[in-house]
Amino acid sequence: MGACCRDAAGSIGGGDLCEELRWSFPWSRRCCLLPICGSLCMALGGHDWWVGAVALWVRARCRSPLATARRVLFVFSFQLHLVALNAPLSGSMRGIRGADFQCFQQARAVGLMGTFRAFLSSRLQDLYSIVRRADRSGVPIVNLQDEVLFNNWEALFSGTEAQFRAGVRILSFDGRDVLRDSAWPQKNVWHGSDTKGHRLTESYCETWRTDDGVVTGQASSLASGKLLEQKVSSCQNTFIVLCIENSFMTSSKK
Incomplete structure:
Protein backbone atom coordinates (compact mmCIF):
# COMPACT_ATOMS: atom_id res chain seq x y z
CA MET A 1 0.00 0.00 0.00
CA GLY A 2 2.81 2.41 0.86
CA ALA A 3 4.45 1.75 -2.52
CA CYS A 4 1.18 2.53 -4.27
CA CYS A 5 0.92 5.84 -2.45
CA ARG A 6 4.50 6.71 -3.30
CA ASP A 7 3.96 5.85 -6.98
CA ALA A 8 0.88 8.05 -7.13
CA ALA A 9 2.73 10.88 -5.44
CA GLY A 10 5.70 10.52 -7.76
CA SER A 11 3.48 10.89 -10.78
CA ILE A 12 2.47 14.37 -9.64
CA GLY A 13 5.98 15.30 -8.58
CA GLY A 14 5.17 15.24 -4.91
CA GLY A 15 7.64 12.71 -3.53
CA ASP A 16 6.11 10.50 -0.83
CA LEU A 17 2.36 11.12 -0.85
CA CYS A 18 1.97 10.35 2.82
CA GLU A 19 4.67 12.87 3.72
CA GLU A 20 4.40 15.61 1.13
CA LEU A 21 0.75 16.37 0.40
CA ARG A 22 -1.49 18.49 2.61
CA TRP A 23 -5.26 18.28 2.56
CA SER A 24 -7.46 20.31 4.91
CA PHE A 25 -10.92 19.11 5.91
CA PRO A 26 -13.57 21.74 6.74
CA TRP A 27 -14.39 20.14 10.11
CA SER A 28 -10.90 19.89 11.56
CA ARG A 29 -7.95 22.14 12.19
CA ARG A 30 -5.50 19.46 11.12
CA CYS A 31 -6.45 16.18 9.48
CA CYS A 32 -4.69 13.12 8.16
CA LEU A 33 -7.05 10.96 6.17
CA LEU A 34 -7.02 9.91 2.55
CA PRO A 35 -8.74 6.50 2.60
CA ILE A 36 -9.06 6.28 -1.17
CA CYS A 37 -5.33 5.65 -1.54
CA GLY A 38 -5.20 2.74 0.87
CA SER A 39 -8.56 1.38 -0.25
CA LEU A 40 -7.70 1.37 -3.94
CA CYS A 41 -4.27 -0.13 -3.33
CA MET A 42 -5.80 -3.04 -1.47
CA ALA A 43 -8.68 -3.49 -3.90
CA LEU A 44 -6.69 -3.25 -7.12
CA GLY A 45 -3.44 -4.81 -6.04
CA GLY A 46 -1.19 -1.90 -6.91
CA HIS A 47 -1.45 -2.16 -10.72
CA ASP A 48 0.23 0.63 -12.62
CA TRP A 49 -2.79 1.42 -14.81
CA TRP A 50 -4.73 3.17 -12.06
CA VAL A 51 -1.87 5.13 -10.47
CA GLY A 52 -2.35 7.98 -12.90
CA ALA A 53 -6.03 8.19 -12.02
CA VAL A 54 -5.24 8.44 -8.32
CA ALA A 55 -2.65 11.11 -9.06
CA LEU A 56 -5.18 13.19 -10.99
CA TRP A 57 -7.72 12.85 -8.18
CA VAL A 58 -5.12 13.89 -5.60
CA ARG A 59 -4.04 16.85 -7.74
CA ALA A 60 -7.66 18.00 -7.93
CA ARG A 61 -8.39 17.59 -4.23
CA CYS A 62 -5.17 18.45 -2.45
CA ARG A 63 -3.36 21.71 -1.97
CA SER A 64 0.27 22.15 -2.91
CA PRO A 65 2.74 21.37 -0.11
CA LEU A 66 3.83 24.98 -0.33
CA ALA A 67 0.31 26.37 0.01
CA THR A 68 0.03 25.67 3.72
CA ALA A 69 2.30 25.45 6.74
CA ARG A 70 0.29 22.61 8.26
CA ARG A 71 1.90 19.19 8.29
CA VAL A 72 -0.75 16.53 7.78
CA LEU A 73 -0.33 12.76 7.42
CA PHE A 74 -2.65 10.41 5.60
CA VAL A 75 -3.43 7.47 7.86
CA PHE A 76 -5.02 4.15 6.93
CA SER A 77 -4.82 1.85 9.94
CA PHE A 78 -6.93 -0.36 12.15
CA GLN A 79 -6.94 0.78 15.77
Whole structure:
Protein backbone atom coordinates (compact mmCIF):
# COMPACT_ATOMS: atom_id res chain seq x y z
CA MET A 1 0.00 0.00 0.00
CA GLY A 2 2.81 2.41 0.86
CA ALA A 3 4.45 1.75 -2.52
CA CYS A 4 1.18 2.53 -4.27
CA CYS A 5 0.92 5.84 -2.45
CA ARG A 6 4.50 6.71 -3.30
CA ASP A 7 3.96 5.85 -6.98
CA ALA A 8 0.88 8.05 -7.13
CA ALA A 9 2.73 10.88 -5.44
CA GLY A 10 5.70 10.52 -7.76
CA SER A 11 3.48 10.89 -10.78
CA ILE A 12 2.47 14.37 -9.64
CA GLY A 13 5.98 15.30 -8.58
CA GLY A 14 5.17 15.24 -4.91
CA GLY A 15 7.64 12.71 -3.53
CA ASP A 16 6.11 10.50 -0.83
CA LEU A 17 2.36 11.12 -0.85
CA CYS A 18 1.97 10.35 2.82
CA GLU A 19 4.67 12.87 3.72
CA GLU A 20 4.40 15.61 1.13
CA LEU A 21 0.75 16.37 0.40
CA ARG A 22 -1.49 18.49 2.61
CA TRP A 23 -5.26 18.28 2.56
CA SER A 24 -7.46 20.31 4.91
CA PHE A 25 -10.92 19.11 5.91
CA PRO A 26 -13.57 21.74 6.74
CA TRP A 27 -14.39 20.14 10.11
CA SER A 28 -10.90 19.89 11.56
CA ARG A 29 -7.95 22.14 12.19
CA ARG A 30 -5.50 19.46 11.12
CA CYS A 31 -6.45 16.18 9.48
CA CYS A 32 -4.69 13.12 8.16
CA LEU A 33 -7.05 10.96 6.17
CA LEU A 34 -7.02 9.91 2.55
CA PRO A 35 -8.74 6.50 2.60
CA ILE A 36 -9.06 6.28 -1.17
CA CYS A 37 -5.33 5.65 -1.54
CA GLY A 38 -5.20 2.74 0.87
CA SER A 39 -8.56 1.38 -0.25
CA LEU A 40 -7.70 1.37 -3.94
CA CYS A 41 -4.27 -0.13 -3.33
CA MET A 42 -5.80 -3.04 -1.47
CA ALA A 43 -8.68 -3.49 -3.90
CA LEU A 44 -6.69 -3.25 -7.12
CA GLY A 45 -3.44 -4.81 -6.04
CA GLY A 46 -1.19 -1.90 -6.91
CA HIS A 47 -1.45 -2.16 -10.72
CA ASP A 48 0.23 0.63 -12.62
CA TRP A 49 -2.79 1.42 -14.81
CA TRP A 50 -4.73 3.17 -12.06
CA VAL A 51 -1.87 5.13 -10.47
CA GLY A 52 -2.35 7.98 -12.90
CA ALA A 53 -6.03 8.19 -12.02
CA VAL A 54 -5.24 8.44 -8.32
CA ALA A 55 -2.65 11.11 -9.06
CA LEU A 56 -5.18 13.19 -10.99
CA TRP A 57 -7.72 12.85 -8.18
CA VAL A 58 -5.12 13.89 -5.60
CA ARG A 59 -4.04 16.85 -7.74
CA ALA A 60 -7.66 18.00 -7.93
CA ARG A 61 -8.39 17.59 -4.23
CA CYS A 62 -5.17 18.45 -2.45
CA ARG A 63 -3.36 21.71 -1.97
CA SER A 64 0.27 22.15 -2.91
CA PRO A 65 2.74 21.37 -0.11
CA LEU A 66 3.83 24.98 -0.33
CA ALA A 67 0.31 26.37 0.01
CA THR A 68 0.03 25.67 3.72
CA ALA A 69 2.30 25.45 6.74
CA ARG A 70 0.29 22.61 8.26
CA ARG A 71 1.90 19.19 8.29
CA VAL A 72 -0.75 16.53 7.78
CA LEU A 73 -0.33 12.76 7.42
CA PHE A 74 -2.65 10.41 5.60
CA VAL A 75 -3.43 7.47 7.86
CA PHE A 76 -5.02 4.15 6.93
CA SER A 77 -4.82 1.85 9.94
CA PHE A 78 -6.93 -0.36 12.15
CA GLN A 79 -6.94 0.78 15.77
CA LEU A 80 -9.17 2.01 18.57
CA HIS A 81 -8.10 4.98 20.70
CA LEU A 82 -8.31 5.02 24.49
CA VAL A 83 -8.02 8.62 25.72
CA ALA A 84 -8.67 10.44 29.01
CA LEU A 85 -10.94 13.43 29.46
CA ASN A 86 -9.04 16.68 30.00
CA ALA A 87 -10.00 16.96 33.68
CA PRO A 88 -10.85 14.52 36.49
CA LEU A 89 -14.48 14.00 37.51
CA SER A 90 -16.29 12.97 40.65
CA GLY A 91 -18.96 10.27 40.51
CA SER A 92 -21.48 12.94 39.51
CA MET A 93 -21.21 13.00 35.71
CA ARG A 94 -24.88 13.58 34.82
CA GLY A 95 -25.17 9.88 34.16
CA ILE A 96 -23.53 7.81 31.47
CA ARG A 97 -24.93 10.11 28.77
CA GLY A 98 -23.23 13.08 30.38
CA ALA A 99 -19.89 11.26 30.40
CA ASP A 100 -20.39 10.06 26.82
CA PHE A 101 -21.13 13.61 25.69
CA GLN A 102 -17.89 14.91 27.18
CA CYS A 103 -16.01 12.16 25.33
CA PHE A 104 -17.76 13.17 22.10
CA GLN A 105 -17.05 16.89 22.54
CA GLN A 106 -13.39 16.53 23.42
CA ALA A 107 -12.72 14.02 20.64
CA ARG A 108 -14.23 16.35 18.04
CA ALA A 109 -12.25 19.28 19.43
CA VAL A 110 -8.98 17.57 18.45
CA GLY A 111 -10.24 16.25 15.12
CA LEU A 112 -10.94 12.63 16.10
CA MET A 113 -13.98 11.63 14.07
CA GLY A 114 -14.69 8.20 15.58
CA THR A 115 -17.44 7.53 18.10
CA PHE A 116 -16.07 7.80 21.64
CA ARG A 117 -17.87 6.43 24.69
CA ALA A 118 -17.02 6.70 28.37
CA PHE A 119 -15.02 3.74 29.73
CA LEU A 120 -17.73 2.99 32.30
CA SER A 121 -20.31 0.38 33.18
CA SER A 122 -23.75 1.69 34.06
CA ARG A 123 -27.32 0.55 34.69
CA LEU A 124 -27.98 -0.64 31.14
CA GLN A 125 -24.40 -1.07 29.95
CA ASP A 126 -21.53 -3.45 30.64
CA LEU A 127 -18.11 -2.01 29.95
CA TYR A 128 -17.22 -5.04 27.84
CA SER A 129 -20.10 -4.42 25.43
CA ILE A 130 -19.15 -0.83 24.53
CA VAL A 131 -16.87 -1.81 21.64
CA ARG A 132 -18.58 -3.22 18.57
CA ARG A 133 -18.47 -7.03 18.54
CA ALA A 134 -16.66 -7.19 15.18
CA ASP A 135 -13.82 -5.02 16.51
CA ARG A 136 -13.19 -6.69 19.87
CA SER A 137 -10.59 -9.29 18.89
CA GLY A 138 -8.66 -7.99 15.89
CA VAL A 139 -8.11 -4.27 16.49
CA PRO A 140 -5.36 -2.91 18.80
CA ILE A 141 -6.15 -0.39 21.53
CA VAL A 142 -3.82 2.62 21.32
CA ASN A 143 -3.28 5.94 23.06
CA LEU A 144 -3.55 9.37 21.43
CA GLN A 145 -0.07 8.95 19.92
CA ASP A 146 -0.94 5.50 18.51
CA GLU A 147 1.23 3.66 21.04
CA VAL A 148 -0.27 0.22 21.68
CA LEU A 149 -1.79 -0.25 25.13
CA PHE A 150 -3.50 -3.60 24.47
CA ASN A 151 -3.44 -6.03 21.55
CA ASN A 152 -7.23 -5.89 21.37
CA TRP A 153 -10.32 -5.06 23.42
CA GLU A 154 -10.80 -8.61 24.70
CA ALA A 155 -7.31 -8.52 26.24
CA LEU A 156 -8.61 -6.09 28.88
CA PHE A 157 -10.96 -8.76 30.25
CA SER A 158 -8.63 -11.76 30.22
CA GLY A 159 -8.09 -11.92 34.00
CA THR A 160 -5.15 -9.50 34.29
CA GLU A 161 -7.28 -6.57 35.55
CA ALA A 162 -6.47 -4.87 32.22
CA GLN A 163 -2.72 -4.58 32.70
CA PHE A 164 -1.53 -2.23 29.95
CA ARG A 165 1.92 -2.28 28.39
CA ALA A 166 4.73 -0.97 30.56
CA GLY A 167 6.05 2.40 29.49
CA VAL A 168 3.00 3.31 27.39
CA ARG A 169 1.28 6.49 28.54
CA ILE A 170 -2.39 7.19 29.12
CA LEU A 171 -2.92 10.55 27.43
CA SER A 172 -5.72 13.08 27.66
CA PHE A 173 -7.39 14.60 24.61
CA ASP A 174 -5.16 17.66 25.00
CA GLY A 175 -2.06 15.45 25.02
CA ARG A 176 -1.08 15.34 28.71
CA ASP A 177 0.18 12.24 30.50
CA VAL A 178 -2.44 11.74 33.21
CA LEU A 179 -0.09 9.70 35.39
CA ARG A 180 2.42 12.56 35.55
CA ASP A 181 0.35 15.72 35.17
CA SER A 182 -0.70 17.54 38.35
CA ALA A 183 -4.19 18.22 36.95
CA TRP A 184 -5.02 14.66 38.09
CA PRO A 185 -3.80 14.58 41.71
CA GLN A 186 -5.44 11.19 42.32
CA LYS A 187 -4.08 8.66 39.86
CA ASN A 188 -7.18 6.48 39.78
CA VAL A 189 -9.63 5.78 36.98
CA TRP A 190 -13.38 5.19 37.34
CA HIS A 191 -14.85 2.09 35.67
CA GLY A 192 -17.73 0.62 37.73
CA SER A 193 -16.97 -2.91 36.55
CA ASP A 194 -15.64 -6.28 37.62
CA THR A 195 -12.55 -7.73 35.94
CA LYS A 196 -14.67 -9.19 33.12
CA GLY A 197 -16.20 -5.83 32.28
CA HIS A 198 -19.59 -6.52 33.85
CA ARG A 199 -21.45 -3.77 35.69
CA LEU A 200 -21.30 -3.62 39.48
CA THR A 201 -24.69 -2.20 40.39
CA GLU A 202 -23.65 -1.41 43.97
CA SER A 203 -20.48 0.35 42.89
CA TYR A 204 -21.09 2.84 40.10
CA CYS A 205 -22.04 6.02 41.98
CA GLU A 206 -25.77 5.54 41.42
CA THR A 207 -25.30 5.33 37.65
CA TRP A 208 -22.71 8.12 37.75
CA ARG A 209 -25.11 10.70 39.13
CA THR A 210 -23.81 11.39 42.63
CA ASP A 211 -20.73 12.63 44.44
CA ASP A 212 -22.13 11.68 47.84
CA GLY A 213 -19.28 10.66 50.12
CA VAL A 214 -21.05 7.57 51.44
CA VAL A 215 -21.82 6.17 47.98
CA THR A 216 -19.13 4.18 46.20
CA GLY A 217 -17.85 3.51 42.72
CA GLN A 218 -15.41 0.93 41.41
CA ALA A 219 -12.03 2.34 40.39
CA SER A 220 -8.49 1.31 39.55
CA SER A 221 -5.08 2.77 40.41
CA LEU A 222 -3.10 3.68 37.31
CA ALA A 223 0.04 3.42 39.42
CA SER A 224 -0.55 -0.34 39.34
CA GLY A 225 -0.53 -0.26 35.55
CA LYS A 226 -4.08 -1.64 35.47
CA LEU A 227 -7.40 -0.24 34.28
CA LEU A 228 -9.67 -2.76 36.03
CA GLU A 229 -8.14 -3.11 39.47
CA GLN A 230 -10.94 -3.64 41.99
CA LYS A 231 -10.85 -0.64 44.29
CA VAL A 232 -14.03 0.58 46.00
CA SER A 233 -13.89 4.37 46.29
CA SER A 234 -16.07 7.19 47.57
CA CYS A 235 -17.95 8.98 44.81
CA GLN A 236 -16.76 12.34 46.12
CA ASN A 237 -13.28 11.59 44.76
CA THR A 238 -12.29 13.19 41.47
CA PHE A 239 -10.70 10.52 39.30
CA ILE A 240 -9.59 10.05 35.71
CA VAL A 241 -12.35 9.24 33.22
CA LEU A 242 -11.33 7.38 30.07
CA CYS A 243 -13.03 7.34 26.68
CA ILE A 244 -12.85 4.45 24.21
CA GLU A 245 -13.40 4.65 20.47
CA ASN A 246 -16.06 2.00 20.10
CA SER A 247 -15.69 0.95 16.47
CA PHE A 248 -12.93 1.06 13.89
CA MET A 249 -12.97 3.82 11.31
CA THR A 250 -10.39 5.89 9.49
CA SER A 251 -10.30 9.00 11.65
CA SER A 252 -8.47 12.27 11.38
CA LYS A 253 -5.94 13.12 14.03
CA LYS A 254 -3.02 15.38 14.68
